[in-house]
Amino acid sequence: MNELLTITASIIAVLFVFVPHEFAHAFIAYKNGDPTAKMNGRLTLNPIKHLDPIGCILCIFTGFGWAKPVPIYPYNFKNYRRGLFTTAIAGVVINYIIAFLAYPLYLVVALYLIPLTETQAAFYAVSIIELIFFLTFSYSLSVFVFNLLPFNPLDGFRVIESFTREINPVRRFLKNYGQYILIFLVAESFVCTKIVQYTDLYYFEYFNILGYVHWFAENIIGFPITALWKLIFGI
Numbered sequence: 001m002n003e004l005l006t007i008t009a010s011i012i013a014v015l016f017v018f019v020p021h022e023f024a025h026a027f028i029a030y031k032n033g034d035p036t037a038k039m040n041g042r043l044t045l046n047p048i049k050h051l052d053p054i055g056c057i058l059c060i061f062t063g064f065g066w067a068k069p070v071p072i073y074p075y076n077f078k079n080y081r082r083g084l085f086t087t088a089i090a091g092v093v094i095n096y097i098i099a100f101l102a103y104p105l106y107l108v109v110a111l112y113l114i115p116l117t118e119t120q121a122a123f124y125a126v127s128i129i130e131l132i133f134f135l136t137f138s139y140s141l142s143v144f145v146f147n148l149l150p151f152n153p154l155d156g157f158r159v160i161e162s163f164t165r166e167i168n169p170v171r172r173f174l175k176n177y178g179q180y181i182l183i184f185l186v187a188e189s190f191v192c193t194k195i196v197q198y199t200d201l202y203y204f205e206y207f208n209i210l211g212y213v214h215w216f217a218e219n220i221i222g223f224p225i226t227a228l229w230k231l232i233f234g235i
Contacts, residue, residue: 002124009128010060013135015047017059017143018067020098021091022050025070028090032083034076042070058186059139069153081162088158092144099140099222104229106133111233137225138218145217146210151178185210 023045026037041049055066077083109130117123148156152175164171189210196205205211 005124005128006131007060009131010135011056012132013139014056014059015051016098016102016132016136017095017139018056019045019047019050020094021143021147022067022070024090024094025072025087029070029072029077029083029087032087033078034072034074034083034087036073036076037070040071058190059143061190066147066154085159085162088155088162091155092147095140095144095147096221099137099144100225102133102136102140103222103225104232106130106137107229107233107235109133111235137222141217141222142214145213145221149182149213150174151182152176153179154182 022042026043029037030043037043050067052066052068055068059066072087074080074084074087077087109126113126114123114130117126147154148159150156150160157174157178160171160174166172189208192204192208192211195201196208
């Protein structure tokens with residue numbers, strides 16, 4: 001498929017993944033008693049309010065990325081720990097639901113619509129739709145697992161915050177250095193992917209740390225989804 005069309009499908013898939021993710025954070029925070037996100041215009045499905053350009057570009061080209069973190073003030077929560085925990089996991093829960101809904105749509109297009117196309121133009125159009133649904137499924141699972149890594153400012157770190165005290169040395173380390181670890185992991189994954197893509201040095205694939213994360217997301221975390229829908233579709 002034309003690379004431009006692939007990038008277009010990736011951009012659309014990123015919107016389906018990140019916008020509901022951030023909206024879920026804002027909505028659950030508001031329900032827990034914190035209006036900060038709403039006051040900052042983040043309780044919305046408007047993509048402009050949520051998308052981070054660098055995070056989106058990285059997601060398109062590496063499968064991992066991020067959006068603008070939703071601002072919260074946890075001391076507004078009616079119950080501090082419960083509010084912080086439920087707000088932290090809201091985004092990834094929505095991503096898993098999106099993956100669950102996107103996969104059968106991908107199967108419908110792949111199994112029933114693709115064979116019906118009679119012209120090249122129709123084939124390309126339907127293929128883009130098929131790719132959008134598959135990438136939405138794939139990106140949702142990657143974001144699900146990636147965001148649960150325990151590094152600041154990801155959701156996994158917020159989960160740790162909800163169960164630990166501020167003086168906890170592990171929490172302080174992850175808060176201070178988590179973003180640098182993330183930058184290293186994403187950069188290392190990107191470099192390994194490009195080396196494998198454009199050279200014969202295929203063994204670099206074994207050094208792609210986030211590649212293992214993506215494999216785990218799609219094949220282990222995503223297995224219940226694919227197994228159930230394949231059973232339903234009789235595949």
